[in-house]
Amino acid sequence: MARPRRSRRTLTTVVVLVLVSFTIITIDQTNGTHHLSAGVKSLASDVFSPLRNGVNDLLRPVGDFFAGAVDYGSLQTENQKLQATIGRLRMAEAERPFEQRQLQEILALQHLPFLGAQPTVSAQTTQIDVSNFDVDITIGKGRSDGVGYAMPVVGAGGLVGQVVQANHHSSIVQLITDGQSKVGVVVGTGSHGATAVLDGQGPGSPMTAVFVAATTALRKGDRLYTSGLQGAQYPAGIPVGRVTGTRVSAGGAEITAQVSPLADLGALAYVDVVQWVPAS
Amino acid sequence: MSLRAAPRVGLVIAVVLLAQSTVGLDLRIAGVHPDLVWLLPIAAGLTAGPQEGALVGFVAGLGVDLFLPTPLGLTALVGCLLGFGVGRATAGLSTSGPWLSIVAALAGSTAAVMLYAVLGAVLGQEQMLRVDLGSVVAVVAGVNALLVLPTVRTMRRALGSEPTSRRRTLASGARW
Numbered sequence: 001m002a003r004p005r006r007s008r009r010t011l012t013t014v015v016v017l018v019l020v021s022f023t024i025i026t027i028d029q030t031n032g033t034h035h036l037s038a039g040v041k042s043l044a045s046d047v048f049s050p051l052r053n054g055v056n057d058l059l060r061p062v063g064d065f066f067a068g069a070v071d072y073g074s075l076q077t078e079n080q081k082l083q084a085t086i087g088r089l090r091m092a093e094a095e096r097p098f099e100q101r102q103l104q105e106i107l108a109l110q111h112l113p114f115l116g117a118q119p120t121v122s123a124q125t126t127q128i129d130v131s132n133f134d135v136d137i138t139i140g141k142g143r144s145d146g147v148g149y150a151m152p153v154v155g156a157g158g159l160v161g162q163v164v165q166a167n168h169h170s171s172i173v174q175l176i177t178d179g180q181s182k183v184g185v186v187v188g189t190g191s192h193g194a195t196a197v198l199d200g201q202g203p204g205s206p207m208t209a210v211f212v213a214a215t216t217a218l219r220k221g222d223r224l225y226t227s228g229l230q231g232a233q234y235p236a237g238i239p240v241g242r243v244t245g246t247r248v249s250a251g252g253a254e255i256t257a258q259v260s261p262l263a264d265l266g267a268l269a270y271v272d273v274v275q276w277v278p279a280s
Numbered sequence: 281m282s283l284r285a286a287p288r289v290g291l292v293i294a295v296v297l298l299a300q301s302t303v304g305l306d307l308r309i310a311g312v313h314p315d316l317v318w319l320l321p322i323a324a325g326l327t328a329g330p331q332e333g334a335l336v337g338f339v340a341g342l343g344v345d346l347f348l349p350t351p352l353g354l355t356a357l358v359g360c361l362l363g364f365g366v367g368r369a370t371a372g373l374s375t376s377g378p379w380l381s382i383v384a385a386l387a388g389s390t391a392a393v394m395l396y397a398v399l400g401a402v403l404g405q406e407q408m409l410r411v412d413l414g415s416v417v418a419v420v421a422g423v424n425a426l427l428v429l430p431t432v433r434t435m436r437r438a439l440g441s442e443p444t445s446r447r448r449t450l451a452s453g454a455r456w
Contacts, residue, residue, distance in 0.1 A: 024353030179407020202410035
C-alpha cells in the first residue's frame with residue numbers, strides 16, 4: 001500500500017531539515033568556512049543584544065526573585081556571615097561606597113604585574129554560562145573595542161580563559177576550567193621548570209595537569225604559569241593555577257596533578273583581555 | 281503549517297528565546313539553568329504533528345545556536361529530531377488532557393539533553409559528556425514539565441490547531 005502523501009511530505013521535510021542541519025554544522029566546523037558562521041553569529045548578537053539588554057533590565061527583578069527563591073537557604077547563611085564581616089570592618093575602617101569598590105577592582109586589573117607592557121582591554125562580565133555544557137562568560141567588549149578571537153583573558157589573580165567568539169560589541173570567553181580548554185604550563189618561574197598541559201575537566205571539577213615527567217619535583221601548593229612555548233595559545237608568565245594533589249601514572253612514567261585556578265572564577269565581575277594573538 | 285501561522289509561530293519562538301536569554305539564565309538550580317528551547321518543538325509536535333514539530337524545532341534551535349559557542353546547527357538538528365519524535369510518538373492520541381503533555385515534556389527534554397550531549401561529543405566537543413548530565417536532565421525536564429501546558433496552549437493558538445485534528449488523521453486510516 002502506498003504511503004499517504006502527507007506521510008511522504010513529513011518524511012521529506014524532516015530529511016531535508018536534518019541534511020541542512022548537518023550542512024550548517026559542517027560549514028561551522030570547517031576551518032576554511034568557519035568565518036562565515038562566526039560572522040552570522042556576530043551579526044545576530046549585534047542585532048539581538050540591545051533588545052536582550054533592554055528586556056533584561058526590565059525583567060531583572062523577576063530573575064532576582066526566582067534566583068533568590070531557589071537559593072534562599074544559602075543566601076541566608078551567607079547574609080549572616082557578611083553582616084558579621086561588615087560589623088568588623090566598620091570598627092576597623094570607614095565604610096566605602098559600592099562605586100569605590102568597583103573602581104578598585106578595575107584599578108587592580110590595570111596593575112597586574114605579570115602583564116608587563118602588554119596592552120589590555122578591561123571589560124565587565126554580562127552573562128555567565130550561556131550553555132549548560134560550556135564553562136564560559138560573556139563580556140561587554142568586542143571587536144569594536146579591540147578584542148579579537150583567541151586573545152587571552154586574565155582576572156585579578158591570574159589566567160581566566162580565552163576569547164572564543166568576538167562579536168562587534170561583546171565576546172564569549174571560554175574559561176580554563178571548560179572541558180575543551182588546554183593550557184601549556186610550566187611549573188615554577190625558573191627557566192628550566194618542567195612543562196605540562198593543563199586540561200579543563202568541566203564545571204565543578206579541578207583541572208588536570210598531564211604529561212608531567214615523573215622526575216619532576218612537584219608538590220602540593222606549587223604554582224603553574226603559562227609556558228609561552230612556540231605555538232602556545234597564551235604568552236609566557238601568566239599565573240594559572242596551584243597544585244592541590246598529585247598522582248603517579250600506572251607505569252610510573254609521568255605524574256598527573258590536580259590543579260585549582262588562581263583566579264577566582266566565581267567572582268569575575270571585571271576581566272582584562274590581553275591584546276596578544278597566538279602565532280598559530 | 282500555513283503561511284498565516286508562520287509569523288505567529290515566529291513571534292512565539294522569539295519570545296521564548298528572549299525569556300531563555302534573560303530570566304532563564306538568572307534561574308539556577310544546582311548550577312544548572314533551564315533550557316526553554318526544547319518546549320517549542322515538544323509543543324508543536326503535540327499540537328500539530330511531526331512535520332510542524334520538526335520545522336519549529338529546527339528554527340528555534342537555529343535561533344539558539346546563533347548565541348552559543350557550541351557548533352552552529354547542533355541545537356537545530358536536535359530540535360528537529362525532537363519535534364518529529366514527539367509528533368510521531370503522540371500521533372493519534374488525544375492532546376486535550378494535561379498528562380500527555382507533561383509526559384512528553386519530561387521524556388522529550390530528557391532525550392534532547394542526552395542527544396545534544398552525545399552529538400556534541402561526536403562533533404568534537406567531548407566536554408559535553410563531562411558535565412553532570414543527571415542534574416542537567418533533572419532541571420531541564422522538571423522546568424519544562426511545569427511550563428509545557430501554557431506553551432502548548434500558546435502554540436495551539438499560534439498554529440491555529442485544534443486538539444481533535446489528530447483524530448481526523450486516525451479516521452482516514454493514514455499511518456506515519
